[in-house]
Amino acid sequence: MTYRLMLLIALSVPAGAMADQPAWPTFNGDLAATKFADVESFNPGNVADLERAWEVHTGDVSDGSGDLPETVWSATPIYANGTLYLGTPFYRILALDPATGTQRWAYDSQSRLEALTQPGLKNRGVAYWESGQEGVCEKRVFIGTMDAELHAVDADTGLPCTDFAEGGVLNVNQWNTVNARFPFSLLQPPTVVGDTLMLGWAGKDWEYAVAPPGNLLAIDARTGALNWELSMIPDELVARTGTSNIWTSMSADPDLGLVYLPVSSPSPNYWGGNRLDPIPLATSVTAVEVATGNVRWSRQLVRHDIWDYDIASAPTLVDITRDGQTIPALVQTTKMGFIFVLNRETGEPLFPIEDRAVPPSDAQGEVAAPTQPFAMTPPPTNDPSRMPDVWGLADLVSGGQCSRERQTYRYEGIYTPPSEQGTFMYPGTAGANNWGGASVDPRTGILYLNSMRVVQVIRLIPRDAYDSSDTGSGNEAGFYPQEGAPYGIELREWRNTLGLPCWEPPYGTFSAFDLATGERLYEVPFGRAQQWGFYGLARWGSPTLGGPVVTAGGVVFIGASMDARVRALDAATGAELWSDLVEAPSVAIPAVFTHEGVDYVVFVAGGNSILRPQVADQVVAYRLAPRN
Secondary structure, eight states: OOHHHHHHHHHHSOGGGOSSSSOBOSTTSSTTOOOEEOOOSSOTTTGGGEEEEEEEEOSOOOOSSSSSOOEEEOOOOEEETTEEEEEOTTSEEEEEOTTTOOEEEEEEOOOOOOOSSSSSEEEOOOEEEEOSSOSTTSEEEEEEOTTSEEEEEETTTOOBOTTTTBTTEEEGGGGOOSSOSSOOBOOSOOEEETTEEEEOOBOOTTSBSSOOBOEEEEEETTTOOEEEEEESSOGGGTTTOOBOOOOSOOEEETTTTEEEEEOOOBSSTTOOTTOOSOOTTTTEEEEEETTTOOEEEEEESSSSOOSOOOOOSOOEEEEEEETTEEEEEEEEEOTTSOEEEEETTTOOBSSOEEEEEOOOOOSTTOOOOSEEEEEOSSOOSSOSSOOOOBOHHHHHHTTTHHHHHHHHSBOSSTTOOOBSSOEEESSOTTOSSOTTOOEEETTTTEEEEEEEOOOEEEEEEEHHHHHHHOOOBOSSOEEEOOBTSSEEEEEEEOBOTTSOBSBOSOOEEEEEEETTTTEEEEEEEOSOOEETTEEOOGGGOOOBOSOOEEETTSEEEEOOBTTOEEEEEETTTOOEEEEEEOSSOOOSOOEEEEETTEEEEEEEEOOOTTTOSOOOOEEEEEEEOOOO
16 A cells, blocks of 8 residues: 555544544545555455345335335445444435444434435435544534535534534525526535535536536535635626536545546536537536635546536546656546546646547537547547447347437437437446446556446437427436527437347446556456346346445455346456345445454445336445354
8 A cells, every 4th residue: 555545544534433444434435536445354265255244224215106206325335433324315314333233323304305406315425524633523424415405413423513504504505696596406425625525516407508507615514614615617608507516526635735526517418509618617627726726727528518428426546657656646437438547736648638520510509519538548448439239139129120220310429419310329428437436456556447338319309399299307318408498308228119228238347457557457247237127148237327446355346237236346357256136226335344353345225217216225234254
């Protein structure tokens, strides 16, 4: 383990939690978002001996058939202060005994259980902060709500920290003052850097041309006061557009005093004729000074984004060795499948990034960017020049439907603009890589990444025809108005009338990359597709949501697949070593930690209807079975 990584972990793990190492005190395990656990007990030789230590059902679940919207639960468990903390999609905090799952306390935010900005009730967990001093609320757990409240509670008791904001509750919507079409939904926990909470928000995507402009809020962890605010949209454009918000997690380098922002696309997402002027921070990775909010550097990864290719995950920070020198690097995985490797001090590329010509738009009022940045080293997880071929089986059973549609819709490689004709989107809007991001072993500089290969069809519908076309929407599928733009949209997966994907598998892969050379070490199909109760072949793989954790013992833990299995993979080959069936797809990053001398891996199985219509409220902890 390098000194820099040790320092990053030390700075991100509160002093009181240092007795049992490694801790898992953040969404990504540490501030560097490495998702690396310095645990050697889990290794390829023994991981098949994993057993369930305990499981818990929170009771906070809905399939959407009753009075409540469906739940979408992708919360990473937090291990700190000798306790396991969970946020639920009913916006409660549970504090559990890590060895038994016994509840120590629970906190209910009493939030409205309404889908104000999302298709369901959504939560990605909690954040932990500790002052290093003794006393009431010197250790705190924070949870956000969809209606824009941030709650602070005492980590030992679960009681509100009354010196934070108003009685322990911060109304974040007080800063939602421009184009306030929806509340600042706090679904991702804040990123804690020292005594500062870095807070982004989620909005109501694909609904409006003009929306709240994206911003980063730096909040005092003790008082709830606003230290500073950074806007992502130029002032002169806020009357015409919005968003470019930060809805996912962030990473930070306390040595450099920088927080790294994955910034999303502007509104409306699939037509940009109202925002042809440059928005430099949109769809970018941006380095910001923690103390001041000043932008140190920014690199735009999609120009004039009209594909909703948000930068969806925290960049991974790792030192890599090149020509005998140690370079502070940042690795940004993307929805496009590109893996951008930059110097995190300067933002300069560590592998070539080339501008390539991309297709023009034929939509009314649209002017697509003529070129886009292509990062071809390390190799992209999805081929940017071509989409998968028509799957012969799906084409045969549908009487050639897939082949006919392949000739119907527009496709000229990645960045083919949305059109009235209908355009194939590959990768789809959920991306090749989403909020799970990558994991990295900082000792070797090897990056591990799950990816999905999904083809969608997007169609621009002229405003005068949209209302008669709209038959509703689901979870990132169906009809969306883009109110204020000349077009609404229809978005769907490219499937035949029987529901089979029209594109050939694999639908998901798992890969490893050497960051020193940019070489892909392997790529294997990952997971099992599942539909109507039937499993696809292993070589077909599965679409994935969620991310991996790599351990010092050479094992990767991951849920992510639609077949509702949690798995251990051999980090050296990607081969499956162990799996267990849980009650819904585990679309959360697992937590790996040591408690009272015992190593655990904990998965949340909550589900997400993007993968399949199955939800649960299950938390499962595993440990190695004792050997006689």
